[in-house]
Amino acid sequence: MASRVLVVDDDLHLAETLAEGLTDRGLEAVACASSVDAVRRLESEPFEAVVTDLRMPAVDGLGLLARSRAAAPDRPVIVMTAYAAVETAIEAIRQGAYHYLTKPFMVDELALFVDRALGEARLRREARTLRTALRQESALGHLVGSSAAMRDVFDVVTRVADAATPVLFIGETGTGKTALARAMHAAGVRVDRPFVSINCASLPESLLESELFGHVKGAFTGATTTREGLVAEAAGGTLLLDEIGEMSPAMQAKLLHVLESGTVRAVGANKERRVDVRLVAATHRDLRERIRVGAFREDLLYRLDVVTIEIPPLRQRREDIVLLVERMLAQSRTTHPRSPVVSLSSDALSALTNHSWPGNVRELAHAIERVVLLGRAAEAGVGDLPVTVTAAMPSHLPERFGGHVLPIREVQRRYAAWALERLGGHKRRTADALGVDAKTLAKWLSDEPDT
Numbered sequence: 001m002a003s004r005v006l007v008v009d010d011d012l013h014l015a016e017t018l019a020e021g022l023t024d025r026g027l028e029a030v031a032c033a034s035s036v037d038a039v040r041r042l043e044s045e046p047f048e049a050v051v052t053d054l055r056m057p058a059v060d061g062l063g064l065l066a067r068s069r070a071a072a073p074d075r076p077v078i079v080m081t082a083y084a085a086v087e088t089a090i091e092a093i094r095q096g097a098y099h100y101l102t103k104p105f106m107v108d109e110l111a112l113f114v115d116r117a118l119g120e121a122r123l124r125r126e127a128r129t130l131r132t133a134l135r136q137e138s139a140l141g142h143l144v145g146s147s148a149a150m151r152d153v154f155d156v157v158t159r160v161a162d163a164a165t166p167v168l169f170i171g172e173t174g175t176g177k178t179a180l181a182r183a184m185h186a187a188g189v190r191v192d193r194p195f196v197s198i199n200c201a202s203l204p205e206s207l208l209e210s211e212l213f214g215h216v217k218g219a220f221t222g223a224t225t226t227r228e229g230l231v232a233e234a235a236g237g238t239l240l241l242d243e244i245g246e247m248s249p250a251m252q253a254k255l256l257h258v259l260e261s262g263t264v265r266a267v268g269a270n271k272e273r274r275v276d277v278r279l280v281a282a283t284h285r286d287l288r289e290r291i292r293v294g295a296f297r298e299d300l301l302y303r304l305d306v307v308t309i310e311i312p313p314l315r316q317r318r319e320d321i322v323l324l325v326e327r328m329l330a331q332s333r334t335t336h337p338r339s340p341v342v343s344l345s346s347d348a349l350s351a352l353t354n355h356s357w358p359g360n361v362r363e364l365a366h367a368i369e370r371v372v373l374l375g376r377a378a379e380a381g382v383g384d385l386p387v388t389v390t391a392a393m394p395s396h397l398p399e400r401f402g403g404h405v406l407p408i409r410e411v412q413r414r415y416a417a418w419a420l421e422r423l424g425g426h427k428r429r430t431a432d433a434l435g436v437d438a439k440t441l442a443k444w445l446s447d448e449p450d451t
Helices: 011-022 037-043 061-071 083-094 105-138 148-160 177-187 207-213 249-261 287-292 300-302 319-337 344-352 360-374 408-422 427-434 438-446
Strands: 004-008 030-032 049-053 077-081 099-102 168-170 195-199 238-242 280-285 307-310
Touching: 004 011, 004 037, 011 030, 011 105, 011 195, 037 049, 049 061, 049 083, 049 105, 049 438, 061 077, 077 083, 083 099, 083 307, 148 177, 148 238, 148 307, 168 177, 177 195, 177 238, 177 280, 195 207, 207 249, 207 300, 249 300, 287 300, 319 360, 344 360, 408 427, 408 438, 427 438
Parallel strands: 004 030, 004 049, 049 077, 077 099, 168 280, 168 307, 195 238, 238 280
Antiparallel strands: none
């Protein structure tokens, strides 16, 4: 498909001649004799390059250059000028024009520079697309999840990474809201700017306001110096407000003002300052329920709820657990290189997969780190898992009795053997779990069944 080029000159005959010449050379060129009309067309139609005269009534070539760059920064603009206006043409180059041609010139010369400008713009777009893809792949590469639910989450995170709009992450505690917010920042165009995070539930209202918006010297008792807040610290980057559902209504009103005005006022200051921050919020609360009981502002939710990403709990995506265990095991072994644990038994993996994980990914990470820290064998078993996991496991004890009523001593022996197996062969741990001493456990295990 031929590239579209807009040729603008208040001399309609010249504009049409140049446009016809470019069209004859394989481009789709459109002539325009009004710079005002050209501005309208650039804002409403797709053009890949602009050729414009410098001296025109209403909007001159520099004005048209500025409008074009505002609408499409990468679109090349070539300016045409008479010899007497060369200094103005050089100023156009300073302001971002690709090249200038002094009249009169040959159409072939113009076509050469247009082709060159289009080629360079195409290369820049391809390079930017490649950099974005590599950046996003790197940013999301450490996130684990093969389930359909998490693939959907990753897809939305990738699609909104470059946007400046607010994003609201919702999900139970421990599902990874902060990790996803960091990944989204790292995958976006703000990656070279700060990522700043604060837990709104961790500070009282008075301290939270100062922490977010900053304060001037003497604003309150103890304010011995002027301090920029986290909003200013995150300038150009991303600010994550974790547990925003815990923020007080008064602080919510101040945050809403920042979102609406793009400005922030430090505590005790007389003037506001403009800030460019992408706001990301996270909560485990049902914000609409909080609105219903008067604890959250509806207008603030409308501001935050531009893009909402709901992260499913771990129990709803059990197919991700084995992948998470593999990643966490490798990370924990790096942190604790002296651990003998290199893998988990199939029974242990089954127990992890079937656990309900009320603490979600965070609870799983702690469980794996415990296994690596306390495990004694290369292959960790069920007995190495936290009691919170093993206590909820079904015992299936009736299967061990063969459906028969057995003497109590035989039941005792079989139960002790089952407990020892369940706790990975650790006799001391088994005796403690059964509430007996080591000698009693040994006696139970060695007793011959009654006949």
